[in-house]
Amino acid sequence: MIPTAATIDIKHRVRRRARLALLLRESAARAFRWIAIGFGALVILAGAVLTPLPGHVGLPLLVIGLMIVLRYSFAARKTFIRWQRRHPKLVFPIRRLMRREPEVLLVVWQQMLRTEKLVLRKARWRLLKKTRKRVRRYVERKMAKAA
Structure with a gap:
């Protein structure tokens, strides 16, 4: 064709x-x-x-x-x-x-710690770091008592 x-x-x-x-x-x-x-x-x-x-x-x-x-x-x-x-x-x-x-809370916490470290040069003035350590010890004690 x-x-x-x-x-x-x-x-x-x-x-x-x-x-x-x-x-x-x-x-x-x-x-x-x-x-x-x-x-x-x-x-x-x-x-x-x-x-x-x-x-x-x-x-x-x-x-x-x-x-x-x-x-x-x-x-x-x-x-x-x-x-x-x-x-x-x-x-x-x-x-x-x-x-x-996204890990929003972890990022916010990390940035707050960095800002605190930048603003407050002396370690004894840093409240967030102290509070974190206190909370960690408290949780560890509670977990040890529960076990």
Whole structure:
């Protein structure tokens, strides 16, 4: 069977539509990526502004914005990994908060201890560390009596 001009024209139209659909999908995906990165940057900016204020709203906003930006930007991922290698103590709490099941209370406690150590240089002034040790001794005594 010899193809006619009509069948060749139909095949050409189908290919052209498929190519156009692919181009539109790629353009929409690229636009969505840029919009998501912009939204993530705005959330990071809002978190940075709210971090010094009381209420502790800023840190979760920073983490959420960072998650959005890292999800859609390869360059941001490379920069984040570079920061992680250079400053592991700064980036580790953020990585712990970005896990699927974040250990929020442990991260908050660790950051409170670090802040206390930074602000109160003398060990005898640090209340959180003393309180933690007292609670640990109390729990150990209770567990020893129960056993």
